[in-house]
Amino acid sequence: MASIMVKLVKSKIIAITVSAMALTAPSSASADDIALTFEDHGFTVSGALVRIEDDRYVVMTENGEMLVPVAMVTCEGTGCSTDITKDQTGS
Numbered sequence: 001m002a003s004i005m006v007k008l009v010k011s012k013i014i015a016i017t018v019s020a021m022a023l024t025a026p027s028s029a030s031a032d033d034i035a036l037t038f039e040d041h042g043f044t045v046s047g048a049l050v051r052i053e054d055d056r057y058v059v060m061t062e063n064g065e066m067l068v069p070v071a072m073v074t075c076e077g078t079g080c081s082t083d084i085t086k087d088q089t090g091s
Contacts, residue, residue: 034077036068049079
């Protein structure tokens, strides 16, 4: 249980750091673009949805690929799925 918590905290720190960098770069809109909003932290990451795996969105931002935990964000855009299945998340 402790290792899961450590991984979660590390992923949050990485997500926040990379997200802050992604916010500084402009993005161009396309059909696959999504916006992931961290409700608890008040910021949004935008990019192209690459895939959903292991309960994480894999998003290509202008600063590179980023993994964002599904449970931490709300997703908006045409690439978002309102019904994330176990096959997509690896659960």
